Amino acid sequence: MKFNYNLEIDNILNKIYKRKIFDLACENNISNIDSKNIEPYKNQFKSFEVYLGSEIEEFIKDSLPKEKEGYFFRCDVSKHKNNYYPKIYDNLGNKLASGSDSKFATILWEAHINNLIIKDVYESFNKEKFHEFIDNNLENIYEDINKNIIDFYNTNKLxxxxxxxxxxxxxxxxxxxxxxxxxxxxxxxxxxxxxxxxxxxxxxxxxxxxxxxxxxxxxxxxxxxxxxxxxxxxxxxxxxxxxxxxxxxxxxxx
Structure with a gap:
């Protein structure tokens, strides 16, 4: 399957949009969402100002693939960006006895690609897309929101x-x-x-x-x-x- 970088960015954004809805529900005590009367909740979530703070950087990093899958994912991003990438595995996924770069250089490369992805996610985030996500997905995640609110207050609040x-x-x-x-x-x-x-x-x-x-x-x-x-x-x-x-x-x- 051909790598689609824009689709990958959209997938990360969707995870962020979902997290933002959970955060807004917690901050504004929005609980017990009723699927039979969901339009007012959509309008309520869309009424809030939303932005990406620095805490989202770690959230993005955590959402990226890990281990071997993470390596090949970052290689695909590097190719898309016309950037260099280290040789750690062969085309069949077998680890090379001796990679092309030191461990330190590989860590720097991973950090660089992570920063490129984070930059593109931040630049792609906007209010219109967030509102579109709410309209298209609130019916599918409202039960998760209700449960999340109860769990949040049971574990984090008096x-x-x-x-x-x-x-x-x-x-x-x-x-x-x-x-x-x-x-x-x-x-x-x-x-x-x-x-x-x-x-x-x-x-x-x-x-x-x-x-x-x-x-x-x-x-x-x-x-x-x-x-x-x-x-x-x-x-x-x-x-x-x-x-x-x-x-x-x-x-x-x-």
Whole structure:
């Protein structure tokens, strides 16, 4: 089969477009895409500004063929670009006993070809092609996007998982008791003034043992008796004051 360099560049671009869609979904909390109503999602993805940052260079390198296949691929690119390439294998794919170039020279050649490919990918990337990819492929990858979002938030974010907002207070209390949330959250959600008042009432020497000590030592008791918020209030506090975002079918994430 004749080598088609432009097709190879397009294949790399398609991988980048797919990654960019995943990245946009994560950054903008786009989850639970519905295939029966997919046009709004297409328009949403197309509304974002998209560019290729330096991190894409490693992504491109990782997407290139490896080992022997990578060698012949770069040879084809070299021929397409009218560049020199080292002789490491014969035409049948057998490794030569003695190559035409040193290992260091071969590494430099690979790096040079990689840079040529990266340059061409960057120059070929444009908004119109990205939008075309969205229109033609979102129906085929939406399930991967939905799964990717759930996996991302489960592994990279602080997640408060719940199926109904009416469960939120009990979920938070349970996470605090299991040390799944830092004690600082308890300090925010428990009315420490009332804890202190009760300690004064029982003549606790506050210079030796204060409300923060009691909160840590009797966390369950303080959560049950002095919790400040109902479910709706707690949801608003987490979103407005603690930078959490609500993600459908997941809960609150940060």
């Amino acid at each position: 997640t408060i998982a719940f199926s109904n907002k009416s469960e939120l207070v009990s979920v938070i209390k349970d996470m605090l008791l299991k040390n799944e949330l830092d004690i600082s959250f308890a300090q925010d959600f428990v009315d420490l003034d009332k804890v202190r008042e009760e300690m004064i009432m029982y003549s606790t020497p506050l210079d030796m043992y204060n409300e923060y000590d009691k909160l840590e030592d009797e966390l369950s008791y303080c959560l049950d008796k002095f919790f400040k918020y109902n479910n709706d209030e707690l949801f608003n506090v987490l979103v407005n004051d603690n930078d959490f975002k609500f993600v459908e079918n997941i809960g609150l994430v940060r």
